[in-house]
Amino acid sequence: MGNDLAKPVGPGSGRGTGTVVMADVAKLAGVSPMTVSRVLNSPTRVRRETRMRVLDAVRELGYRPNSAARVLATGRSGVLGVVGFDTTLYGPASMLFGIEQAARDAEYGVTITSLAALTQRNVTEAVDRLRGQSVDGVIIIAPHVASVEGLGDLASGLPIVAVGGGDGGVIPVAAVDQHAGAAAATRHLLDLGHATVWHLAGPTDWVEAGARREAWEHTLRAAGRDVPPVVIGDWSPRCGYEFGKRLTGDPSVTAVFTANDQMAVGLIRALHEAGRRIPGDVSIVGFDDVPEAAYLTPPLTTVGQNFGEVGRHALRLLLERIGGAPAEEDRRIIVEPELVVRQSTGRPG
Amino acid sequence: MGNDLAKPVGPGSGRGTGTVVMADVAKLAGVSPMTVSRVLNSPTRVRRETRMRVLDAVRELGYRPNSAARVLATGRSGVLGVVGFDTTLYGPASMLFGIEQAARDAEYGVTITSLAALTQRNVTEAVDRLRGQSVDGVIIIAPHVASVEGLGDLASGLPIVAVGGGDGGVIPVAAVDQHAGAAAATRHLLDLGHATVWHLAGPTDWVEAGARREAWEHTLRAAGRDVPPVVIGDWSPRCGYEFGKRLTGDPSVTAVFTANDQMAVGLIRALHEAGRRIPGDVSIVGFDDVPEAAYLTPPLTTVGQNFGEVGRHALRLLLERIGGAPAEEDRRIIVEPELVVRQSTGRPG
């Protein structure tokens, strides 16, 4: 005994001397480390006076609990994983923002992983990586068809919810009612007197894109109208523009519903260049209600989605699961979108 | 001895039986846990044959190392923290995206914290929270004046870099050369023959906003022109619109440089409503080159910033520091912006 030389220098949190650990706090407060732990985690179980003493020591030393150690001891990390796709797009970015806000309010941290391509393999791998980081749960902003399938398999114990698209099934979903939104957009145009409505859709592998397209088609059929050929876009203004270029030759096109606002911007540009008036010659409805929408020329009629709200709901679903709620089939929260009528739509002719 | 009953059930990563740990792998491969660890961390130090055996076992059991344990043992986490502000804006969102991509390539995870308000206190607190999560370093996307000040204090050991704004000083910065961009925009308008250039600035507490405004003013003075009163906006299309409304009474205003594209959108709208032609009556230059910019009516002349590149540079700086590079004063990487001339600018009159 007394062989102090043999005491190994722990690798610790590096940084040499700077790190204050729980034992330091305990010593200063004159209690055992366990009591410090209790003060920090279930304050009611410690006498008021002791608690104060400990808290003072915490403040004085600037102590911050080491979360890695806590994770290791408890198995809970207080961190959620978010798997996202192109977080540059307005929708995903807003969603992420909403989730992060809500998570912070619930005292959770958020770590993100964006995917280059939304294959099922990538999603699985991302979730696995997050699991390795001991996240308590995962939210997938992965509005791809492929990505959501077969996710049930890897759910094994790790709570997962999806936002945005998600046809549901095994994992819970918070989403905007795409059908309602697209139907409202289409019906709005029909109600104005347009014979039919063209549609510039989003990529076929996006769940939202599919839902919007379906609802559009369904609405047209229900009204007994012709269904024009669908054009598939990629969400970018560029492809809206190209679509517009091809359209200008055809005066029978009087109404177009684009699957997002950015494509509408491109479309408006193309029509404008061709000297066609909006809404005089062509009416346009977008989707998303990006902040710019109200200030375009003309102000864009569009379908507003409350991304923030969806994000919060998703978080709530996830916390339910983490809290041990039974994994009901088909748990889902649907947020209603809102048609915002501005000046890009009007009567034909 | 033999008292199995006394063996406590470790809290562990919960989930009962499911978790495979390193010891399981070791047993299956017939080696010690340490060897497994070596295979995973410095493969060269293990004989080829042994390594294969271990890797097979890893695969067979579907083993994933528990990062919390690793963090605890090494003090390194492989996770970086990003402190952001309004990540809904195009700039910050792109930045975040760029950083995350680059981080993943470098095998780092990313956890984010967005701030409601960018006070110095909030930033400090966010960094502290991240430190508690044992991040290896922090990138601050906090283009506020206040937020960057006094950050040196808390740097204590934790590598920090800033992106976007950041006047430099103690912590390294990767940023776009705001001066060059704003100067180019202003000069472009002067070169076209405008007597002077008005400026709709961003919020005063944003570093970028300040730099753009300064460069604008400096350019005007250097050319011996009048400097119109600055108007302070908030980046939103709405305030661009309001600015435009007030402007329409004044025919002497022939050129405006707005501090971002969104405000330009609002401005264009207001001018359009008032029947003023762009660029016939008023020329406009924005800043950012958002994807829509090329498809506005008219296509917007603007200053393009390569956010992704900035993000990557920031990550490089951070990794330098983490790697133990000496903390040189005033380390910074400046990315040159690019004036993109489209159709919202032309000769006056």
Place this chain on the structure above:
DNA sequence: CGGAACATGGTTAGCGCTAACACTAACTCT
């Protein structure tokens, strides 16, 4: 007034991993 119930705080062990050292076998070098 004895014993149950509570309130408070300490003890022990262990979460899963890795740094540091110890050990063995096979080589290299004067």
Place this chain on the structure above:
DNA sequence: AGAGTTAGTGTTAGCGCTAACCATGTTCCG
């Protein structure tokens, strides 16, 4: 040939924290 090297692996201890169990007092009741 014996001392040094090197490659490859095992052993020990401990990172900082908390679950579970104990050890005290304290209170309350019949």
